[in-house]
Amino acid sequence: MYGSRGVGAFVGGRASAVVLGAALLMTGCSSDDKGDEPDAGTKITQQPKESAPFWVNPDGTAARQVARLAEDGKKAEADRIRRIAQQPVAEWINPENPEEQTRGFTEGADDAGRTALLVLYNIPHRDCGQYSQGGAADGNAYRAFVDDVARGIGDRPATVILEPDAVLHLVDGCTPGEFHEERYDLLKGAITTLKGLKNTKVYLDAGNAGWGDPDQIHEPLKRAGIDQADGFSVNVSNFYSTEDSIAYGKQLSAKIGGKPFVIDTSRNGNGPYTEGAADERWCNPPGRALGETPTTKTADPLVDAYLWVKRPGESDGECKGGPKAGEWWPEYALKLAEGSTS
DSSP: OOTTOOOOOOOTTOOOGGGGOHHHHTTTTTOOOOSOOSOGGGTOOOOOTTTOOBOOOTTSHHHHHHHHHHHTTOHHHHHHHHHHHTSOBOEEOOTTSHHHHHHHHHHHHHHTTOBEEEEEOOOTTBGGGSTTOBOOSSHHHHHHHHHHHHHHHTTSOEEEEEOTTTTHHHHSSOSOGGGHHHHHHHHHHHHHHHHTSTTEEEEEEOOOTTTOOGGGTHHHHHHTTGGGSSEEEEOTTOOOOHHHHHHHHHHHHTTTTTOOEEEEOTTBTTOOOOSSOGGGTTSSOTTOBOOSOOBSOOSSTTEEEEEBOSOTTBOSSSSTTOOSTTOBOHHHHHHHHHTOOO
């Protein structure tokens, strides 16, 4: 396991509530009721569009935990988890039914007048056989997956974070050399397909402030099609501070034509963990906190948005007592929220 990576964010078996239909997802999403009713939809509202245009899923995992805690009379805990549930977080698309999921998410977002935030994390040979190993069986399966996602999005607004770690692992020696050319081709093809849609933005993942020097990744990003993307993402599923992430992103941007970028601030409120084994500091570290809430009003003109790409409360993997990567871990979610003032 590479201490510089830290995605470990998704396992394909996580079922998506969106398959229940957009109408169910949108139930009560515009309500201002902050009472203790057990129905999650009556409490989870959209954030102001002018600062946070991304969709808050009123039936997300955190929202359902809020409802359960409220039903059990645990108001203080419910209020803490609501700090997660009330913010827009990315939806990681399951490869089992990508068109259906993506259509549901984008319809729900469009009905609320917001933009869906999606993550594609299905590249072949994903995660180098580690906690989030898997991905599409081969290049053709991946192309079909991207085509399904594109059909699901259609003309509705969407912002896509494309393949966390995929380029980074071409650089750090994690992905074997025989897979490199195919991966570049797949990433470039995915950008072309998604940018062919009317209202979709694409940010190609570009690692984080702690993994290495931007000089090592700017040429690989160009080979992967960054010129055609809207920009790149940094700090996905990691804990580096917003300040450090801006510095890293600006250094990298200067090498790839001034491209803007987005920062995953979901869990960086206390910065990176510096204790324990260096190669697993990224995995479910204790003492972390939620970071800046999602917004397009950032501290630098090159930063398009602060986003919650990693879903706070989902495990990085089976380390430090955590469940499988991508599974909801209620105790960890509560600890993250305790350090938040949002």
